[in-house]
Amino acid sequence: xxxxxxxxxxxxxxxxxxxxxxxxxxxxxxxxxxxxxxxxxxxxxxxxxxxxxxxxxxxxxxxxxxxxxxxxxxxxxxxxxxxxxxxxxxxxxxxxxxxxxxxxxxxxxxxxxxxxxxxxxxxxxxxxxxxxxxxxxxxxxxxxxxxxxxxxxxxxxxxxxxxxxxxxx
Numbered sequence: 001x002x003x004x005x006x007x008x009x010x011x012x013x014x015x016x017x018x019x020x021x022x023x024x025x026x027x028x029x030x031x032x033x034x035x036x037x038x039x040x041x042x043x044x045x046x047x048x049x050x051x052x053x054x055x056x057x058x059x060x061x062x063x064x065x066x067x068x069x070x071x072x073x074x075x076x077x078x079x080x081x082x083x084x085x086x087x088x089x090x091x092x093x094x095x096x097x098x099x100x101x102x103x104x105x106x107x108x109x110x111x112x113x114x115x116x117x118x119x120x121x122x123x124x125x126x127x128x129x130x131x132x133x134x135x136x137x138x139x140x141x142x143x144x145x146x147x148x149x150x151x152x153x154x155x156x157x158x159x160x161x162x163x164x165x166x167x168x169x
Contacts (some may be wrong), residue, residue, distance in 0.1 A: 004095065004103045009051035009063075014043070016060040017053065017085075024085035034168050035083040041164035042067050049079060050106050054086070054095050061087040062095040064103050069116060071135070075155030076114035079136050080162075100127050104148065113151045117161050118144055135159055 009017065021036040029153065042048040047067045054062030064084040071078055086095045104127060107115055117129060121143050129146035134156040137145040147154070 003056060004098060005055040006098060007053060007055065009048075009053055009083070012051055013060055014040075017063045019053070020060055020063055020087055021083060024091075025083070027088075032168075035085065036169055037167040038083060038165050039045060039063070041167035042162060045162065045164050047162045047164060049110070050103055052103050054098060054099055056090070061090045062099050064099045066103060066107065066115070067164070069162070070160045071155050072157035072160070073155045075109065075113065075157070077106060077151070078155075079110075079112055079115045079161070080159070081115050081117040082119070086090070089155040095169050097126075100124075104128075108150060113148045114147060116145065116147050119146065120144075121146060137161075 017039060018030045018036045021039055025031045025033055025035045042065060043051070048065055049068060052064050053060045062085060064081065065070035066079050066081055068103070069078050069080040083098060084099060116135060117124060118137065118140060124146050127148065129148045131142045131145060132147040132154055135147050136142070137159050
């Protein structure tokens with residue numbers, strides 16, 4: 001998408017990110033509709049490792065959050081991607097793809113070992129994410145919990161997201 005700017009979040013973006021995330025997930029069937037609270041809770045806990053926005057004509061139309069995850073084996077350098085939000089009127093137009101490519105590049109620059117996410121396997125496969133038998137997320141079907149490995153070997157264990165993912169307000 002021409003004129004799309006990808007940049008790190010600024011303080012002035014907090015409210016627009018909240019509203020964007022709320023509207024992006026408003027009609028999502030596999031959503032608890034708490035994603036906007038999760039982003040704020042991650043930020044407040046200082047666990048928002050990367051907060052990237054997509055801006056078009058001075059309006060934030062996309063956002064992706066990256067936060068550290070724990071692996072029961074104690075492996076370090078692993079992150080969780082999500083939530084990722086695109087304004088409904090801009091979905092299916094490449095904004096999410098642009099955010100995904102940029103955030104993966106930033107994770108590699110951070111020297112991350114890998115990244116996990118919960119989502120549609122068909123969509124995220126194009127970015128290299130796939131289920132991995134070594135890493136699991138409690139109470140989630142394996143095909144929806146996906147991994148992108150930057151460094152081998154892949155640790156074995158259960159992944160735990162930050163407590164911010166339980167935020168409801």
